[in-house]
Amino acid sequence: xxxxxxxISATEIYQFRRKILNWYKAHGRNFPWRKxxxxxxxKVMAEILLQRTQADTIAKFWQPFFTKFPSWKSMLNVSLKExxxxxxxxxxxxxxxxxxxxxAKAMKQRRGRFPKNKKALEKLPLIGPYNANAILTVIxxxxxxxxxxxxxxxxxxYFGKKREKEIxxxxxxxxxxxxxxxxxxxxxxxxxxxxxxxxxxQARTPKCEGCVLKRKCASxxxxxx
DNA sequence: AAGCCGGGGGC
DNA sequence: GCCCCAGGCTT
Numbered sequence: 001x002x003x004x005x006x007x008i009s010a011t012e013i014y015q016f017r018r019k020i021l022n023w024y025k026a027h028g029r030n031f032p033w034r035k036x037x038x039x040x041x042x043k044v045m046a047e048i049l050l051q052r053t054q055a056d057t058i059a060k061f062w063q064p065f066f067t068k069f070p071s072w073k074s075m076l077n078v079s080l081k082e083x084x085x086x087x088x089x090x091x092x093x094x095x096x097x098x099x100x101x102x103x104a105k106a107m108k109q110r111r112g113r114f115p116k117n118k119k120a121l122e123k124l125p126l127i128g129p130y131n132a133n134a135i136l137t138v139i140x141x142x143x144x145x146x147x148x149x150x151x152x153x154x155x156x157x158y159f160g161k162k163r164e165k166e167i168x169x170x171x172x173x174x175x176x177x178x179x180x181x182x183x184x185x186x187x188x189x190x191x192x193x194x195x196x197x198x199x200x201x202q203a204r205t206p207k208c209e210g211c212v213l214k215r216k217c218a219s220x221x222x223x224x225x
Numbered sequence: 226a227a228g229c230c231g232g233g234g235g236c
Numbered sequence: 237g238c239c240c241c242a243g244g245c246t247t
Contacts, residue, residue, distance in 0.1 A: 050242040057233065057241080091231035095245070128244045148242050165226080194242060203240065205236080
């Protein structure tokens with residue numbers, strides 16, 4: 001309907017997806033927040049804790065944090081100072097602590113239920129465009145891209161540069177990412193791309209020689225690192 | 226649109 | 237020492 005990524009064919013998208021998924025079967029990461037058994041509370045909390053923070057850092061933080069805070073309600077009796085002290089090891093602790101207490105209050109008012117559309121989700125504290133998509137995909141099984149700096153880097157290197165500075169205001173990138181993750185189990189391709197970005201297509205030192213995408217990667221042809 | 230947050234990990 | 241990390245909020 002919009003044609004910003006029309007120059008990229010469905011076949012190219014399919015091949016990219018297939019290679020990433022194959023790579024993921026052998027090399028994908030396993031994290032607590034990817035387990036089916038966890039609560040929606042934990043799924044949302046994971047996305048918030050992960051903001052601008054390495055996944056391995058949150059993996060270590062996971063057990064002690066959720067032992068202390070098993071639910072939204074459990075966060076209501078903690079002072080801001082206490083919460084800041086708890087969040088401190090993962091960084092950005094002023095904003096995250098304040099936001100979490102605020103979100104816990106909002107969730108109490110909402111009786112633990114989340115909105116089911118993007119605009120309403122983004123009105124909640126600490127829930128922005130990325131997180132809203134993550135919630136829709138991981139909890140409600142929708143097909144939204146987890147389009148952060150990492151997925152953006154992979155898509156840009158492989159398919160070509162985005163047009164605008166802001167990820168969430170770039171129609172080409174939005175449309176391309178949406179097409180790429182448009183499969184039945186959308187969260188798997190999303191996780192696969194994030195894992196691929198973290199382990200192979202890294203920001204500073206991408207491991208191009210062993211990369212399964214290098215033959216058709218636009219960046220590899222130009223700068224084979 | 227730009228600035229800011231932050232401890233920890235990798236190099 | 238420097239750069240980067242599953243972004244969002246404030247100005």
